[in-house]
Amino acid sequence: xxxxxxxxxxxxxxxxxxxxxxxxxxxxxxxxxxxxxxxxxxxxxxxxxxxxxxxxxxxxxxxxxxxxxxxxxxxxxxxxxxxxxxxxxxxxxxxxxxxxxxxxxxxxxxxxxxxxxxxxxxxxxxxxxx
Amino acid sequence: xxxxxxxxxxxxxxxxxxxxxxxxxxxxxxxxxxxxxxxxxxxxxxxxxxxxxxxxxxxxxxxxxxxxxxxxxxxxxxxxxxxxxxxxxxxxxxxxxxxxxxxxxxxxxxxxxxxxxxxxxxxxxxxxxxxxxxxxxxxxxxxxxxxxxxxxxxxxxxxxxxxx
Numbered sequence: 001x002x003x004x005x006x007x008x009x010x011x012x013x014x015x016x017x018x019x020x021x022x023x024x025x026x027x028x029x030x031x032x033x034x035x036x037x038x039x040x041x042x043x044x045x046x047x048x049x050x051x052x053x054x055x056x057x058x059x060x061x062x063x064x065x066x067x068x069x070x071x072x073x074x075x076x077x078x079x080x081x082x083x084x085x086x087x088x089x090x091x092x093x094x095x096x097x098x099x100x101x102x103x104x105x106x107x108x109x110x111x112x113x114x115x116x117x118x119x120x121x122x123x124x125x126x127x128x129x130x
Numbered sequence: 131x132x133x134x135x136x137x138x139x140x141x142x143x144x145x146x147x148x149x150x151x152x153x154x155x156x157x158x159x160x161x162x163x164x165x166x167x168x169x170x171x172x173x174x175x176x177x178x179x180x181x182x183x184x185x186x187x188x189x190x191x192x193x194x195x196x197x198x199x200x201x202x203x204x205x206x207x208x209x210x211x212x213x214x215x216x217x218x219x220x221x222x223x224x225x226x227x228x229x230x231x232x233x234x235x236x237x238x239x240x241x242x243x244x245x246x247x248x249x250x251x252x253x254x255x256x257x258x259x260x261x262x263x264x265x266x267x268x269x270x271x272x273x274x275x276x277x278x279x280x281x282x283x284x285x286x287x288x289x290x291x292x293x294x
Contacts, residue, residue, distance in 0.1 A: 006267045009145070013263065083143060086270050087154075089181070091141040094156045094254075096178035100168050101160035 008079045011055035016040075017048050024058065024071035034069060150266035154256045162246045165254055166221050169193075169242060176201070195219050199226070214240075222246075228258070236265060 012018055020034055035045040049069060052058040056075045061068040144153040158165060168174045172191035180186045184205035191199045193216055200213035211231035218225040224242040243255040260266050 005270070006264050009263060009267045083145060083270060086152075087141055087143040090143065090154050091156075092182065093179065094141055094158070096182075097168055098158065100174055100178045101158055101164050104160065104164045104167070104174075 005079065005082060007055040008057060008075060011051050011057055014048065014051075017052055020045075020048060020052065021057065021071060021076075024069060025073075028061065028068040028070045030066050030068055145266065145270060150260050150263045152258045152266060152270065155253065157247065157251060157253050159250065160252055161250055162221060162244045162252045165244050165252045166224075169224055170219060181205070189213075192216070193219055236260070238269075 012021065016038065019037075023029060023034060023037075031042060031045055031049065034049070035042050038045065049058065049060075053060070057072055059070050059072060061070060141154055141156045144155075145151075146153065160168075168178065170193035172188045172193070175191075176186040176188055180203050184203050187202045187204060189200040189202060189211075191201070193199070195216060195218055197216040197219070198214065199216065200211065203210045203212065213229055213231065214227040214237075216224070216226050222244050224240075224244075226240050226242075228238040228240050229236060237260075239259045241257045241259075243253075243257075245253040245255065247253055258269070260269065
């Protein structure tokens with residue numbers, strides 16, 4: 001069995017399933033309600049739901065007639081946290097690159113002082129004059 | 131699937147649904163020529179690439195089209211080797227392969243786009259393309275040490291307990 005994160009990503013790799021998840025953010029829905037916007041059969045929608053269920057992204061209600069589909073936001077949050085963690089590491093790396101670039105700027109004193117330039121831009125945006 | 135956040139900095143990240151690719155986008159206070167130097171000059175590159183608290187030892191570095199590179203990341207007595215080839219080295223575009231020697235058959239194709247924004251500012255777009263969504267997701271989940279294991283453990287508990 002693939003690991004949980006891969007299952008979540010795979011489940012969300014399909015545009016129809018992403019749409020369904022977006023729809024479920026607004027609230028629980030029946031299979032029929034989920035199928036309504038698409039030109040596909042109920043069976044096809046059920047197949048998509050099975051993939052989302054397998055990844056733990058949605059659950060089905062116990063009401064035998066309607067069995068409403070419910071989004072498990074907690075699983076979604078977990079995935080978002082993983083990606084955010086990766087992004088933060090990249091940001092930390094780029095902040096080290098910022099420092100290297102600042103050193104390069106110090107070495108080349110003929111370059112325009114970026115801080116002053118930023119200040120001037122902000123002043124002109126506020127309608128002030130230097 | 132695409133996620134873009136700017137919680138503590140300006141780096142945005144996208145994990146595409148169509149191809150197993152991670153795209154990072156970031157703007158810098160520096161000229162395109164400086165960004166280019168920071169990626170092609172071995173000494174400069176070694177100063178910023180590794181995680182904090184690690185030392186980068188450049189084994190060899192030939193940053194020109196058709197050249198190759200290898201460095202070792204030293205951290206807490208552990209060494210991790212990385213190597214690859216420079217496929218295209220140009221002021222506005224660097225294409226290279228990237229292999230972590232702990233997974234010697236794995237290889238990513240990395241494309242760096244250096245875009246001039248004027249006024250001494252530059253946008254850097256880094257795309258990392260791997261051979262499968264499983265590998266991409268493993269990379270996204272990597273480097274998280276305790277965090278990712280905690281996350282998995284929590285998810286396992288949730289799955290086992292019928293919570294999800």
